[in-house]
Amino acid sequence: MHGFLLWLTIFLDLLLPSIFGALLYISYRRRIKLRRERDILLQEKEAALGFVHNVGEVFADSDSVDMTSLLARVLHYAVRTCKASAGAVHLVNTKTSRLEARSISGVFPPPFEVNIEHLDLDQDATLHLEKLVQQTPLALGKGLIGEAAVLGNSILVEDAEMDSRVPQLPVGFLRIRTLLIVPMRFGNHTIGVMTLVNRTNGEQFALSDLNLAQALAAQASVPIHYAGLQETLEEKRELDRGMQIAQQIQHSLLPQELPALPSVELAAFNHPAMDIGGDYYDFINIDDKHIGLAIADVSGKGIGGALMMAVCRSVLRINAENVYDPSSMLCSLNQTLSSNLADDMFISMLYMVLNLDTHQLSYARAGHEAPIIIRSGEPKAIQVETSGIAIGLVDNQTFGAVIETHNISLLPGDLVVSYTDGVTEAMNSAGDEWGTENLIKAVERMANASAPDLLENIHTEVLGFTGDNRQSDDMTMLALKIKG
Incomplete structure (x- = not known):
């Protein structure tokens, strides 16, 4: 009996430090994980708040909002915050039921099929590429961007070079290595899609980047929606002005x-x-x-x-x-x-x-x-x-x-x-x-x-x-x- 107690005492003396050490290690890892999650949430919060302030300046002291300027600011902030090399915002054209590129940042390699026969890589390739993307409307439901618009789901492609869904141009600096596609929704409707391409540090986009991009897209959807309404209203006003002039001209012909x-x-x-x-x-x-x-x-x-x-x-x-x-x-x-x-x-x-x-x-x-x-x-x-x-x-x-x-x-x-x-x-x-x-x-x-x-x-x-x-x-x- 005395021998058993002696062995138990020795065993506990040896084991307890290991158990306590393991528990301390687990607790430490959990604290590290929670701190990381907290930092990500704080980053998202700060990014969202900064974004709201940044976009709010577009609306301040202005009777009208230029959609082009708004989208450029939205995309610039998203590219910078998510550390992307380039990006684009496609908006849904309700008249044609197509997605049209309304803003592009950086050298944006398109994650969809384009005709590059007329792409001049020797003279101002960035400008030619931007025009090519702008002149290529995308069908809803087709390709990654069209699919994100219809389904309303974000897409994270960590290794785009290994993903057959991502078309690649036969030009080295236009290769897509990693990709984020986030729909921009207002209510139950998709009004556009934001696409971010390639991280500046060469790493892959991660889930945290996707969450951040989604937070920014959600914040951006509201001002873009109302700017779109204002843009439509201004188009109607312009049409009404044209119709008024036409009416006056026609009346003068009688x-x-x-x-x-x-x-x-x-x-x-x-x-x-x-x-x-x-x-x-x-x-x-x-x-x-x-x-x-x-x-x-x-x-x-x-x-x-x-x-x-x-x-x-x-x-x-x-x-x-x-x-x-x-x-x-x-x-x-x-x-x-x-x-x-x-x-x-x-x-x-x-x-x-x-x-x-x-x-x-x-x-x-x-x-x-x-x-x-x-x-x-x-x-x-x-x-x-x-x-x-x-x-x-x-x-x-x-x-x-x-x-x-x-x-x-x-x-x-x-x-x-x-x-x-x-x-x-x-x-x-x-x-x-x-x-x-x-x-x-x-x-x-x-x-x-x-x-x-x-x-x-x-x-x-x-x-x-x-x-x-x-x-x-x-x-x-x-x-x-x-x-x-």
């Missing part, structure tokens, strides 16, 4: 005042469905005894229709002098304009020539609605249909073979009303059109009124019919009445 004629009363109105439209009317002095009256409708609305309307007006005014046959005038227009019209664009036009002495009215229709004519004292209006094809649909030979001129002698009190289909096709909330029949009835009711009063009443009737339903097409009317 007659600013009606010709004052001793024996003829004129009236007209034009109400585009959008800020600018494709309808057009004009009065043209052919000579001292003849006046030309045009009303036209360019297919399509908006800027395209407005531009073509302006071209049509210019060509008509240049060629109308001393041309008394409306068919010849429309043939000249078709010959000049048809080659300049897009495949899906055409122009319908009614062109009339009025002899101010005899009051003979000649008109021809290029696919346009026939004028409504009501004789003085007659209860019913008439529409004389003549053949013709819209400008821009056929060659000039076919156009000239089809179109015809109609002549009519007007007497005091006679009324002629022309219009575009936006008037007759105006819809109410139930989807019903106002229609040609209602227009003719309105003309018949108001036949004894002056030309301006007639058009004003018709416009009021159309608006009363459509109610709150949005106007879907341009509305234009032109009227002439022989004074009696």
Whole structure:
């Protein structure tokens, strides 16, 4: 018994120091690990705070934020903090559903396939490479960057040279050795992807670098999102300013005042469905005894229709002098304009020539609605249909073979009303059109009124019919009445 106790005492004397030593060593290692984790967290916190302060300077004392400057600052801070050699930020273009490089820092070797045939490595390779990356949009879901954008997951490639997912350029200084790809998300949506390439000390990126990059990306996403909204708003403002200018220009192309004629009363109105439209009317002095009256409708609305309307007006005014046959005038227009019209664009036009002495009215229709004519004292209006094809649909030979001129002698009190289909096709909330029949009835009711009063009443009737339903097409009317 005494021998056993002696051996136990010796054993404990030998073992306890080892156990205590091991426990002390384990405790020391744990303290080292915790201190390292604490240092990393502090580094991330300081980086995030520094980043917020750094980016906040972009917004300070500024009514607008330049997205390019913001992204450059974000990327510069991320590259410096994560000790990367180069980096890039791709933002999602919601219109094209592609990722576009909006900021690049350093010599950025692209971790995606690029065409390097035109890459000049001898002269300013960095600039050429940057342009190449900027000119290469990335598909969402394809490649490492596209995959990170769709899945919303960060990607750490420690040894990129051993990873088949990372394409490598056959140029030594453009080799990708290690790689970080971090999505930038706002809410549930990815707004961009930040990519960092190669550490400056030649080591591999580690998990701590990934965590730091993710923290910076999370902080950057908020200002980038709001800067993007501001950028979109500014683009809209710029577009609105352009539309305002276009509207003013188009308005200036329409007659600013009606010709004052001793024996003829004129009236007209034009109400585009959008800020600018494709309808057009004009009065043209052919000579001292003849006046030309045009009303036209360019297919399509908006800027395209407005531009073509302006071209049509210019060509008509240049060629109308001393041309008394409306068919010849429309043939000249078709010959000049048809080659300049897009495949899906055409122009319908009614062109009339009025002899101010005899009051003979000649008109021809290029696919346009026939004028409504009501004789003085007659209860019913008439529409004389003549053949013709819209400008821009056929060659000039076919156009000239089809179109015809109609002549009519007007007497005091006679009324002629022309219009575009936006008037007759105006819809109410139930989807019903106002229609040609209602227009003719309105003309018949108001036949004894002056030309301006007639058009004003018709416009009021159309608006009363459509109610709150949005106007879907341009509305234009032109009227002439022989004074009696």
